[in-house]
Amino acid sequence: MNVGWIGLGKLGAPCALALQHFAGHDVIGYDLNRVRVERMFSEGGDHGEQGLTDLIDRGPLKLAHTAAEVVAHADVVFVAVQTPHAPAYGGETPAPWDRRDFEYAFLVQAVRDVCRAAAHQGKPITLVVVSTVLPGTCNKHIRGLLNPFVSLVYSPLFIAMGTTIADFLRPEFVLMGADRPEHLAPVVEVYGQLHDRPVFKTSIESAELIKVAYNTVISAKVVIGNAIMEICEKTGADCDEVIDALSLATDRVISSKYLRGGMGDGGACHPRDLIAMSWLAQRLDLSYDLLGQMAIAREAQTGWLANLVERWADQTGHPICILGKAYKPESVLTAGSPALLLAHQLRERGHEVIHKDIYVDGEFDRPDEPRVYVIGTKHPIHATCNFAPGSVVLDPHGYMPDQAGVTVIRIGRKS
Structure with missing residues (x-):
């Protein structure tokens, strides 16, 4: 299957490479910081991630210059961009009493770019949001960006930095949320080529809450x-x-x-x-x-x-x-x-x-x-x-x- 992966950070890059080399999908990736990604592919090293060097040695990903290039290539587009907390909320220091939600600007921009490209190209795609969000986020920030060419699935991963590849290849289960069950079929097919782990299908709101x-x-x-x-x-x-x-x-x-x-x-x-x-x-x-x-x-x-x-x-x-x-x-x-x-x-x-x-x-x-x-x-x-x-x-x-x-x-x- 033709797959796109937007967000090639410490979690995204290993997952995209695993889909390419272990599942045999034709994967193209995109990240705003292309220089950092190219350096990661060229310099080697473990990058703090077990098995990443071996995957890079098998062959790096094709890299797109824009989200539109990803949409043109892919039937299923994964968006795994960061939803950061301010540094004070990371756990390395006592957290401020003033609690905060995550920051969703990167996610909103990535989804907006994908949806606009799909509409402009007149191409139906399945958009899979992977980023961690609090319940209600897709309804508040994502659904309003969709158009008739884009089917939304929320499918976060249960992986940890350092063991991302092993966790991705052998998860306890795969979580998928959608407004309509038929939207899940392409994502089930993508993961079905990777492993035989059970899939838990639910609503987007429930999937958001299950993750956190x-x-x-x-x-x-x-x-x-x-x-x-x-x-x-x-x-x-x-x-x-x-x-x-x-x-x-x-x-x-x-x-x-x-x-x-x-x-x-x-x-x-x-x-x-x-x-x-x-x-x-x-x-x-x-x-x-x-x-x-x-x-x-x-x-x-x-x-x-x-x-x-x-x-x-x-x-x-x-x-x-x-x-x-x-x-x-x-x-x-x-x-x-x-x-x-x-x-x-x-x-x-x-x-x-x-x-x-x-x-x-x-x-x-x-x-x-x-x-x-x-x-x-x-x-x-x-x-x-x-x-x-x-x-x-x-x-x-x-x-x-x-x-x-x-x-x-x-x-x-x-x-």
Whole structure:
């Protein structure tokens, strides 16, 4: 099938390449920043994305100069442009009390360009909006741009930066929303060439909510897991044992994934989606802004960890060093990183903080003097580090081994 993909950023480019090389579709891509995309294709490197270099080596995408060129080529046009939050709402720092919706200007412009091109060319197309939006957005911002040549489908992806390709190739399910069921057929065909995963078909409004609800439920599990870790640290219980027991309750608790004690929720989607959903709760005047309280809990739990770091720094007199800036293991991506939030909170309290990440910075500091270390990211390599005698290692994840002459504290765990 002839496919167009508008928006070739960190998520869009891997997905478009996967459709080309794994599904065999004839894909053409377009991005406002063509220079950045051409550089990505020519320079190689992992770009923080597992498997992207291999896909680029198979052959880059054809690139269009305009959205109109994409429409001329494609029967199905995916729009995966950014719907950003202001930097203060990304999760790396405490979020302002004044909540906000996402910014939709890029999405509106891309959809407008596609719709105008389809009308001008007199060509019927299926427009698939992939970008994350809050419920009601398509009705408010998108439907008014449509014309008789454009059928709208809202089909967001459940993918994470760093593992985009694997997530795209093997999703738990594919979500598709449309006003009319027949609009879904071309999109089902596109994905049917890629995998055999189930398709959940619904209205556009429900699909909008399912996407952000999925992310906020994960955020809730992280908050609960960290609350259990904090209780265990204060009572002598073991948080891993607690979660292992809860994990057996598959009828009611479902699974232990994301429920482990550790750092706060992170990534480019989850913290910002949680904050945006809090804005929506306030705008809809819900009886209680539970989602806003979850965002507050995420920051408060990081604040509690900062308290623990402070106590050990005051007790030992050692400098503070956070190991890991990335939001997840073996990644260079730092969007929404809880480790950055921790560093921010400690610096706000007046502490000097050394912050290192072997993946992000390309090197690992190996000091001779003792420090108070915090394992901010669960990089496997941290478990092999030799710390200076007298150091204190605070491990929220519970995976660091004991080391002679070093105090290792697996937070909320007995052993």
